[in-house]
Amino acid sequence: MNIMFKSTRGDKNHITASQAIVKGIADDGGLYVPESIPKIDFDLGEITHFDYRELAYRVLRLILTDYTENELRYCINSAYDEKFDTPLIAPLVKAGKANFLELFHGRTIAFKDMALSILPYLLKTAAKKNGVTEEIVILTATSGDTGKAALEGFADVEGTRIIVFYPEDGVSDVQKAQMVTQKGANTCVAAIKGNFDDAQTAVKKIFTDNEFKAELKSKGFVFSSANSINIGRLAPQIVYYFYAYAQLVDAGEIKMGDKVNFTVPTGNFGNILAGYYAKQMGLPVNKLICASNDNKVLFDFITTGDYDINREFIVTVSPSMDILISSNLERLLYHISGSEAKTKELMDALSNGGKYSFKINDEFAAEYATIEDTFDAINSLYTETGYVMDTHTAVAYSSYQKYLKTSQDNTPNIIVSTASPYKFAKDVLRAIDDKYDGINPFEALEVLYDVSETLIPEPIKDIDKREIIHKTVIDRAEIKDFVRGKLN
DSSP states (O other): OOOOEEETTOOOOOBOHHHHHHHOSOTTSOOEEESSOOOOOSOGGGGGGOOHHHHHHHHHTTTSTTSOHHHHHHHHHHHSSTTSSSTTSSOEEEETTEEEEEOOOSTTSBTTHHHHTTHHHHHHHHHHHTTOOSEEEEEEEOSSHHHHHHHHHHTTOTTEEEEEEEETTSSOHHHHHHHHTOOOTTEEEEEEESOHHHHHHHHHHHHTOHHHHHHHHTTTEEEEOOSTTSHHHHGGGGHHHHHHHHHHHHTTSSOTTOOEEEEEEOSSSHHHHHHHHHHHHTOOEEEEEEEEOSSOHHHHHHHHSEEEOOSOOOOOSOGGGOOSSOTTHHHHHHHHHOOHHHHHHHHHHHHHHSEEEOOOOTTEEEEEOOHHHHHHHHHHHHHHHOOOOOHHHHHHHHHHHHHHHHOOOOOOEEEEEOBOGGGGHHHHHHHHOGGGTTOOTTHHHHHHHHHHOOOOOGGGTTGGGSOOOOOEEEEGGGHHHHHHHHHO
């Protein structure tokens, strides 16, 4: 079955997966979605016999249908190799009564590696398939993790350049150090005076600025994205939901065919949307529990039906979730409503007034964790088991504990763990013991090594001693001119 892709907002051009990956975002500002979500064509029981690479092939070939088997296996095998520090790629770990899907074993020790390790290969293959001769400019806004993972994936990739914008005061010290020390002749990083939503909005405007795109195309450049607005970023994330389920079966926690819940720390809604796609493809999922931090716009939306960004933006200890405009929610709105016109109406309302109302179905549940809740979760699990979570995973763990208290749902649960605790070592240590208040964020790496008895990940060893290469700070209104200047 050949799957074509279309815009959530009604653009009549239906294109192939590889074309959608090159474009990143539709001309009308919508996001590309498959015309239909395919069902798995293999027996679910087989997944316990697949390693990560084989499972990735079996799932992705159903969605990225214009890639040949050789092309897709090349992309998968190139991505999921020794750059991950475990052959399992994404191990499921039990701590106490909780199951954690660890997605932080790649080069940038965050879950974005799971998709951004393969996206450069998907994009290069797509460009060749579609006769793209222009240099591809990856334009990306980041709340902390996407930026570094994209930079790592695209650094020195022939035929590409990458420009990343991050909020100057909205990422952790380690996240910032990872980005500003990034090497690669084709890489560029700039901090903006503003928050992630400001950067994301400015970048999305560039993607729909046809005059600007034409100007740069005449100079040999075309834009694409490494954010999860790109279907090539989102599709690979579906795989690890199947993989987690297989591991839970292997561990004897469930029987094949039993339903499970997933609790997902959520900001831009891409990670949890991949879980929704996995369910639609045939994975036995009961509830997808959306875990928010103090910026609980998604919690409020799922529980009330009202999405409203007219509120205080709160800087928290889980910065990758400090987001009010959750881009991938647009895809869910389209799938549930089944209407491009309705989706466009809602997105126009968000753009013009900052709010809309739409009730989604009960496949989703939602909870949220305050900063205090987050610290309590880290402390309690460490005290009970010795297992150390990062601040984002702790939001999910805390939210799941609240869900258990407010529901009668005893379905086995998997917590999607999105980053190594070392990425947020300073705050993790503060949660474990208040004697670490005020600790230097890079000294915290060594202390966390002693406390957790786990190795400091190689990618961030001595990161504070590396040369700072990217020092630019710009106003959010200057993003377009900055891009033009860099490409000229």
